Every structure is written in structure tokens, then in C-alpha cells.
Amino acid sequence: xxxxxxxxKGEEIMSFFEILTIIxxxxxxxxxxxxxxxxxxxxxxxxxxxxxxLEGLMAVGAFxxxxxxxxLEHSGLGDASPWIAILIAGAVGxxxxxIHAVVSISFRADQTVSGVALNFLAAGLTIFLVKLIFxxxxxxxxxxxNIDKVDIPGLAKIPFLGPLFFxxxxxxxxIAILIAxxxxxxxxxTPFGLRLRSVGEHPAAAxxxxxxxxxxxxxxxxxxxxxxxIGGAVYLVTITSNYNVTTIAGQGFLAxxxxxxxxxxxxxxxxxxxxxxxxxxxxxTSQQIPYLDRLPSVFMLIAPYVLTLIVLTGFVGRAExxxxxxxxYIKGQR
Amino acid sequence: MSNLLKKVNxxxxxxxxxxxxxxxxxxxxxxxxxxxxxxxxxxxxxxxxFLQPYYGGETIRAMIPLVLAGLAVxxxxxxxxxxxxxxxxxxxxxxxxxxCAISLGHLPKIxxxxxxxxxxxxxxxxxxxxxxxxxxxxxxxxxxxxxxMNYIALYTTAYLIKNFLYTEGERTPTIPSAASLAxxxxxxxxxxxxxxxxxxxxxxxxxxMWFLLWKTTKGYELRSVGFSPDASNYAGMSVAxxxxxxxxxxxxxxxxxxxxxxxxxxxxxxxxxxxxxxxFNGIAVALLGLNTPIGVLLAGALFSGLQNGGxxxxxxxxxxxxxxxxxxxxxxxxVGSSYAIKWALSRFSRKGKK
Numbered sequence: 001x002x003x004x005x006x007x008x009k010g011e012e013i014m015s016f017f018e019i020l021t022i023i024x025x026x027x028x029x030x031x032x033x034x035x036x037x038x039x040x041x042x043x044x045x046x047x048x049x050x051x052x053x054l055e056g057l058m059a060v061g062a063f064x065x066x067x068x069x070x071x072l073e074h075s076g077l078g079d080a081s082p083w084i085a086i087l088i089a090g091a092v093g094x095x096x097x098x099i100h101a102v103v104s105i106s107f108r109a110d111q112t113v114s115g116v117a118l119n120f121l122a123a124g125l126t127i128f129l130v131k132l133i134f135x136x137x138x139x140x141x142x143x144x145x146n147i148d149k150v151d152i153p154g155l156a157k158i159p160f161l162g163p164l165f166f167x168x169x170x171x172x173x174x175i176a177i178l179i180a181x182x183x184x185x186x187x188x189x190t191p192f193g194l195r196l197r198s199v200g201e202h203p204a205a206a207x208x209x210x211x212x213x214x215x216x217x218x219x220x221x222x223x224x225x226x227x228x229x230i231g232g233a234v235y236l237v238t239i240t241s242n243y244n245v246t247t248i249a250g251q252g253f254l255a256x257x258x259x260x261x262x263x264x265x266x267x268x269x270x271x272x273x274x275x276x277x278x279x280x281x282x283x284x285t286s287q288q289i290p291y292l293d294r295l296p297s298v299f300m301l302i303a304p305y306v307l308t309l310i311v312l313t314g315f316v317g318r319a320e321x322x323x324x325x326x327x328x329y330i331k332g333q334r
Numbered sequence: 335m336s337n338l339l340k341k342v343n344x345x346x347x348x349x350x351x352x353x354x355x356x357x358x359x360x361x362x363x364x365x366x367x368x369x370x371x372x373x374x375x376x377x378x379x380x381x382x383x384f385l386q387p388y389y390g391g392e393t394i395r396a397m398i399p400l401v402l403a404g405l406a407v408x409x410x411x412x413x414x415x416x417x418x419x420x421x422x423x424x425x426x427x428x429x430x431x432x433x434c435a436i437s438l439g440h441l442p443k444i445x446x447x448x449x450x451x452x453x454x455x456x457x458x459x460x461x462x463x464x465x466x467x468x469x470x471x472x473x474x475x476x477x478x479x480x481x482x483m484n485y486i487a488l489y490t491t492a493y494l495i496k497n498f499l500y501t502e503g504e505r506t507p508t509i510p511s512a513a514s515l516a517x518x519x520x521x522x523x524x525x526x527x528x529x530x531x532x533x534x535x536x537x538x539x540x541x542x543m544w545f546l547l548w549k550t551t552k553g554y555e556l557r558s559v560g561f562s563p564d565a566s567n568y569a570g571m572s573v574a575x576x577x578x579x580x581x582x583x584x585x586x587x588x589x590x591x592x593x594x595x596x597x598x599x600x601x602x603x604x605x606x607x608x609x610x611x612x613x614f615n616g617i618a619v620a621l622l623g624l625n626t627p628i629g630v631l632l633a634g635a636l637f638s639g640l641q642n643g644g645x646x647x648x649x650x651x652x653x654x655x656x657x658x659x660x661x662x663x664x665x666x667x668x669v670g671s672s673y674a675i676k677w678a679l680s681r682f683s684r685k686g687k688k
Contacts, residue, residue, distance in 0.1 A: 050477075052418070052477070052481075099667070103667055103670060103671055106674075107670075107671035107673055107674040108673045108674075109667070109670035109671045109672075109673070110670055112416050112418070112477055113617075113621060113666060113669075113670040114667065114670050116418070116614065116617050116618075116666065117618075117663045117664075117666035117667045117670060118663075119614070120614065120618070120659060120662060120663035120666065121659075121660060121663035121664070121667075123656075123659060124656045124657070124658070124659025124660040124662075124663055125656075125660055125663075127654070127656045128654050128656035128657055128659075128660060131654040131656065132368065132654070136654070245608075246607065246608055249607060249608050250485060250488075250608075253481055253484075253485065254485075256478075256481065257478075257481070257482060260478055296493060296497075298489050298490060298492075298493035301489040302485065302486045302489050302490060305482040305483075305485045305486050306482075306486060308478070308482050309468065309474070309479055309482050309483075312468070312472070312474040312475075312478065312479065313468060313471075313472040313474060314472055321475070
């Protein structure tokens with residue numbers, strides 16, 4: 001102790017800045033899939049349908065993105081392939097989420113049960129299809145056109161801010177943040193958003209005012225599928241580049257945690273996703289950072305989950321789920 | 335006997351049977367569409383389990399943790415709680431049992447084996463108690479908190495193994511034979527399967543759940559809280575205490591499932607980046623088994639049979655083993671949609687009467 005040379009003042013500031021230029025872009029990268037997916041969960045839960053199936057929706061999205069990027073690359077679409085693949089994955093995720101919608105809204109199944117089954121189905125179905133498409137192999141080939149980290153033209157040249165926020169980042173991260181703001185506008189500033197929230201808080205009252213509870217809930221779940229699919233796709237085309245059993249290991253549940261940590265609010269979910277992305281980035285890069293390298297990375301890994309538990313206990317402002325979240329709506333029942 | 339039969343609601347019993355049949359039918363349709371032979375596929379599953387001792391043994395071996403996980407989920411369901419945290423409780427139970435076996439390796443078998451099993455159960459109990467406490471004290475929904483606890487368990491166990499119990503091959507050392515449940519007798523009987531004495535623990539657990547819930551006052555309270563928390567509260571039962579107790583006991587079953595893997599099947603624990611899947615399968619088993627001990631046993635047998643037989647299905651009929659997971663997922667959907675099935679049945683029976 002005490003024998004290690006201390007940093008010079010100037011050197012310390014310099015290296016701290018360098019650390020930030022590693023961590024912030026890495027945070028933005030890992031947060032983007034979480035932002036999309038937690039926003040998806042927000043639409044579903046705001047309409048009153050619990051969605052434990054986010055993990056499965058991400059898996060289906062990632063699978064669809066892998067297969068369609070490979071296909072589009074093959075037909076010569078080049079750099080556009082991953083972008084089109086993200087849209088395809090959104091559509092596939094939406095279709096897949098309809099299973100959850102039918103079973104939990106129309107058949108009135110327990111929503112948690114249906115969500116668990118959705119995760120099961122996604123895990124089985126995607127690997128089953130991968131084996132069918134790629135001759136019995138358990139994983140897809142790597143895509144060659146992924147969405148790379150780039151320096152954003154113009155903005156990257158801004159002194160100080162440029163290296164922090166606009167160098168070595170993927171466009172998807174900025175799109176995710178814009179979509180979060182758009183979602184906030186939709187949920188809080190439009191008639192559609194008001195209807196969605198009313199159906200999740202007090203479906204019977206909404207029904208008497210002529211709002212179709214069933215329709216709104218279907219839309220909520222469908223949006224969660226689309227955004228969850230996009231989240232999975234973004235994870236694939238920016239981070240993993242191929243699909244196998246372990247691709248979406250827990251990202252969907254992490255997005256669910258972000259939704260709860262963000263108190264079911266679009267901007268909150270985005271902030272929580274960024275924070276969880278930061279924790280993930282720190283757990284990966286902490287070994288290169290002075291002082292932090294002595295802290296076991298396990299603390300960074302479990303931080304999102306522990307913090308979510310603490311938020312739920314109400315020590316830092318109570319997180320309340322929409323009132324009718326998880327309760328099937330049966331007309332005429334009080 | 336006739337009295338007993340009258341109490342059974344046939345409709346309720348019919349739902350899981352119909353769900354299984356529908357699930358298997360859907361699986362067959364998928365195989366037909368793709369161009370596999372469903373008869374050959376299902377035949378190879380049945381034949382391997384019942385005619386090949388190795389696969390039979392492996393099926394019973396896989397049943398041990400699956401039934402315990404199913405009991406864990408079913409027990410909490412009886413108190414109206416959804417324990418999705420079996421995965422995490424299983425992992426801490428697994429690690430605790432292996433750690434206990436290794437660190438107290440000098441003890442004789444008569445002490446070490448029971449102690450290691452208890453250690454697994456105790457660790458699971460702790461991991462179940464925390465969400466129970468959070469629910470009872472702070473009204474934190476157990477579905478969310480148990481999911482969070484799963485990931486905390488996943489990363490913490492990996493960290494602990496890496497730093498305190500590490501050996502070559504990304505795993506803990508092998509446990510001393512004094513803590514082992516493995517049995518050369520059972521292995522020989524089943525042509526080298528990993529079947530172990532944990533089956534006795536699983537059977538005792540099935541009996542214990544039945545006895546606890548239906549033959550004790552505490553069990554009556556637990557079920558009563560599950561039926562109606564308000565009425566139970568009015569009758570003077572402590573809802574908070576029963577919630578904590580239910581998730582703790584549920585955690586014991588899950589921890590024991592982990593101990594069975596640690597002391598029986600593998601004899602060590604590997605550093606894992608993903609869950610075993612046994613806990614999530616346990617949810618399926620509990621639902622299909624209608625949250626009854628016997629039902630869990632039967633559903634556990636069905637699912638582990640499908641999963642182990644699925645391996646021969648892949649070899650003989652060329653169908654990827656993942657089809658089994660698809661079928662299991664569909665069965666959960668069907669059991670979950672019992673409202674729709676009941677509605678359809680009543681529709682059909684009405685038409686029949688006309």
C-alpha cells in the first residue's frame with residue numbers, strides 16, 4: 001500500500017476523459033436494444049397486459065433479423081440489408097406477439113403463464129427453424145453487413161462533446177432515443193395515449209365511455225411485439241451478428257427490469273435502459289479503468305437487478321404498475 | 335371410494351389431458367408440414383423410454399429436479415403466488431450443496447450427505463424468502479422480484495465459483511464420494527445412465543407437499559390465503575407471514591432440485607452464463623399437474639420423457655429435438671387457455687344433446 005505511483009493531476013483528468021470516451025459510446029450501444037424493448041413492454045403494460053414474453057419477442061426479432069439480413073445480403077442489397085432486416089423483425093415480432101394477445105386477452109389466460117409460454121415457444125421455434133434452414137446447425141452464419149459504429153459526420157468534430165457522444169456510435173442508439181421521445185408524446189399527448197392508459201387503469205370506466213378495451217389491449221400487445229422484435233434485431237445487427245441459443249440471454253428480462261425501474265414511463269424506461277447499458281458497459285470495461293478494476297465485475301452485473309428491487313420497495317419513490325395490469329377484462333364483471 | 339370420485343371435477347381433469355393431446359397433435363402437424371414422419375418420431379420417443387434402459391434411466395434422472403421444481407412452483411401457486419424464481423433458487427441450492435460437500439469433505443457419509451442436501455434446501459429457502467419478505471413488507475410483486483433474484487443468483491454463483499471453488503474446466507472440483515447420491519447399482523441397472531438416489535428425495539418431497547398443504551393447520555392457512563387473502567385476514571390469519579412462509583418453502587423445494595443436480599447428476603457445478611431451464615420447465619409441470627403433488631409427478635414424467643426421448647427422435651426421424659420445446663410451450667398455452675377449452679367443450683356438449 002502506498003507504493004503505487006499516484007497520477008499527476010493533469011494526467012488523471014486526461015485519462016478520465018479517455019475513460020468516458022470508451023464508456024459512453026459503449027453505453028449507448030448496449031442501451032439501444034433495451035430502450036426499444038422496454039418501450040414495447042410499456043405499451044403492453046399500459047394497456048393492462050403484463051408481458052413477461054419480452055425475452056421471447058427479442059429472440060424472435062433477433063432470429064428474423066439474422067435470417068433476413070443473410071437473405072438480403074445474398075441478393076445484393078449490401079449495407080441496406082440490416083436496416084430492412086430490422087423492419088422485417090419488427091413485423092415478425094408483431095405477428096408473434098399476437099399469440100400472447102389472443103391467449104391472454106381473448107382466452108383470458110393468466111398473462112404471466114402466457115408470457116412464460118411465449119418465451120418457451122420462441123426459444124424452441126427459433127432454434128428449430130435455424131436447424132431447418134442451415135442444415136442441422138444450431139446457429140446461423142455471421143452476417144457480414146452489420147450496423148457499424150461510426151463517427152457521425154459534422155457532429156463528431158465538435159470539441160469535447162464530439163468524442164464523447166458522436167464518435168464510434170451506432171445510428172440505432174440515436175433512433176432509439178428519438179423513438180422514446182415519440183412514445184412519450186404518443187402516450188401522454190394524444191387521444192390514443194389517453195385511451196391506452198385509461199384501459200390499463202380502469203377498463204370498466206373506459207368501456208362505458210365507448211372505448212373498446214379489447215381493441216386497445218390488442219394494439220398495446222402488438223406494439224410490444226413490434227418494438228420487442230426491433231429491440232432483438234438491433235441487438236443482433238449491432239452487437240452479436242449471429243443467432244444462437246444464447247444470443248438473447250436475459251436481455252428481454254433486463255428490458256422488463258428497465259420498464260419497472262423507469263416506473264412504466266417512456267422517458268423513465270429510456271433512462272433506466274441507458275443506466276443498465278452503462279452498468280453493462282462498465283462491467284465489460286472496468287478492468288481497464290484504474291480503481292474500478294479492483295471492484296469485482298459481479299457488482300456491475302447484478303446492479304441493475306438489485307437497484308430495480310430497491311426501487312420497487314419504495315425507498316426511492318414508489319413504482320406503481322398500471323392499476324388493471326394483469327387483470328383480464330370481462331364485460332359486466334365488477 | 336365413490337364419494338371420492340364424486341368430488342373430482344371431471345372438467346378440470348379433462349383440461350390437462352386435452353391440452354397434452356392438442357400439443358402433440360400440433361407437433362405432428364408441424365412435422366407433417368415440414369415433411370417429417372410424425373408416427374416414426376413419436377414412436378421412437380416411446381420406444382426409447384420404455385424399451386431402452388439407458389433412456390428410461392435418464393428420463394427418471396431428469397424427472398428428479400423437474401418434479402422438485404414443479405413442486406416449488408405448485409406450492410407457491412397454492413398460496414396465490416407465482417414463483418418464477420425457481421431458476422435462481424435452484425442455482426444457489428446447487429452451489430450451496432456442492433460447497434458444503436467440498437468444505438466439510440472429512441465428515442462421514444451419514445452426516446455429510448444429509449448436511450449437503452439441507453444446505454441446498456436452506457440456500458433455496460433464503461432465495462425464496464427475500465421475494466416473500468419484499469412482497470409481505472413492501473408489496474413488491476413477486477413475479478418481478480423473483481425474476482430479478484434469478485439474475486442476481488446467476489451472476490453471484492458464477493462469481494463465487496470463479497473466486498472460491500475454481501478448478502480446471504470452468505467448474506468447481508468434484509464433490510467427495512461421501513456426499514454423492516450417485517449409485518453404481520442404479521447405473522448398472524439402467525446400462526450406464528446417471529440415475530441416482532435423489533429419486534427418493536423427490537418422492538419424499540411429493541409426499542411432503544401433500545401432507546403439509548392438506549394435513550396440517552399451517553397448510554390450511556396457506557391454501558386459505560391463496561383462495562382469499564381478505565377472508566383469511568378477517569379470520570385472523572396473518573397474510574404477510576403466510577406469504578413469506580409459502581415462498582420460503584417453495585424455495586426449499588427449488589434448492590433441493592439444485593442439490594440433486596449437484597450431488598447426484600453432475601457431482602460438481604459449472605460456471606454458467608445461462609439458466610438450466612429446469613425452473614421454467616417447472617412452471618409448465620406445475621400448470622399441467624394442476625398444482626397437485628401427484629399431478630406434478632405425472633407431468634414431470636411426461637415432460638422429461640419427451641425431452642429425453644426427443645434425443646432419439648432426432649437420431650431416428652431427423653426431427654430437431656427443439657420440437658419438444660415447441661410442444662411443451664403449446665401445452666402451456668392450451669392449459670392456460672382453459673377458459674377457451676371449457677367454452678368449446680360446453681358448446682360441443684350442447685350441440686350433442688340436441
